[in-house]
Amino acid sequence: MANEKVGFIGVGLMGYGMAKNILLGGYAVNVVMHRSRRSVDDLVSQGATEAKDLTALAHASDIIHICAPGSPQVEAIITAMMPELRRNTVIVDCSTSEPTSTERLASILEAKGCFLADAPLGGTPVQAEAGELSTMVGAPDNVFVRIKPVIDCWATSVVHLGPTGLGHKMKLLNNFLSLGYAALYSEAMAVGRKVGISVDQFDSVIRGSRMDCGFYQTFMGYAVDGNKEAHKFTLSNAYKDARYLANMADDASVSNPVGTAMKNSFAAAINMGGDGPEDYVPHLVDFIAKLNGMPPGKES
Known part of the structure; x- marks a missing residue:
């Protein structure tokens, strides 16, 4: 069994499978x-400790x-753990x-003699x-060497970009592309339906x-086949990521007009009622259709 004891906070849609694979890798895992x-x-039944x-x-x-919705939750979790x-x-x-x-x-x-690594998910x-x-x-290089064997339990592609913070910066760029695709696909299909x-x-x-591309295929799993769970990433989280991207661009004094347009597509969906826990990114197609006076569906 591996020597490092691994704690896991946030065993939800993504975290459950990650924690399970860390257990399978031979690590002692604590969950909360x-x-x-x-x-x-379920994880306790497989050997985790609660x-x-x-x-x-x-x-x-x-x-x-930590697998949490965003920075406010991560900050609260770390603050709570800090004394111990x-x-x-x-x-x-x-x-x-x-x-x-x-x-x-x-x-x-x-300052406390501890380290933070950012390892956002794809x-x-x-x-x-x-x-x-x-x-x-x-x-930091020495921290990456230490955590990589654990990460290898749940990831097949691991890219070390450099110092702490670069992982989250790259993740926002990655999501800019994927969420931009979602906004483009939704708008293209709305225009298509309008013109027959x-x-x-x-x-x-x-x-x-x-x-x-791979994202197109999962996105269209809902638009074409009606699979509501084709890509279980909420519209609320997408909108949050779009806001984080806008903040990052602002901090760097970078013009980001496409990012703003993408953010507005998700803002529209949220304001039209797409803020529920089962309102996922591929459902954006319905909200953009509604914005243009059309019901959900596939026909022109």
């Missing part, structure tokens, strides 16, 4: 109850993973967080359970062409 009693109980709270988990762990963090503890933030927050937390932890819950996620890591081209006809031309 947050939202899903079922996920915690900590009574965040401070108990911090006291019992050498490397702590032992020297040389590494916190691995797998959330999509705001880089300025990440860099600030890294400085606070460094992939889906299915890939998380299969141990086939990708990640882009920001961490059905969603199926649109897909018959794009699929397999140079415009096709």
Whole structure:
């Protein structure tokens, strides 16, 4: 069994599969109850230990993973654990967080003799359970060497970009592209339906062409096949990431007009009622259709 004891906070859609694969990698894993009693109980049945709270988990762990919705939650979790963090503890933030927050937390932890690495995720819950996620890591070289064997349990593609913060910066750029695709696809299909081209006809031309890609295929799983769970990433989280991207561009004094347009597409969906826990990114197609006076569906 591996020597490092791993804590895992946030065993939800992505975190459950990641924690399970860390267990399969031979690590002792501590988990804590947050939202899903079922996920915690299942992991405990596979050999994980349940900590009574965040401070108990911090006291019992050498490397702590966090999968949370965003920076406010990550900041609150780290603040709660701070009194019990032992020297040389590494916190691995797998959330999509705001880089300025990440860099600030890294400085606070460094003063305590601890470390923060950012390792945001690429992939889906299915890939998380299969141990086939990708990640882009920001961490000092010595910290990356230490955490990589654990990350290898849940990721097949691991890119070390450099110091802490770069992982979250790259993740926002990655999501700028993917969420930009979602906004483009939704708008293109709305225009198509208005001029007499059905969603199926649109897909018959794009699929397999140079415009096709993995994200297109998962996105269109809903638009074409009606699979509401084709890509389980909420519109609310997408809108949050779009705001973080805008903040990053503003901090760098970079003109980001396409990012602003993409953000506005998700803002429109949120304001039209797409802020529920089961309103996922591919559902954006329905909100853009509604914005243009059309009902959900595929026909022109």
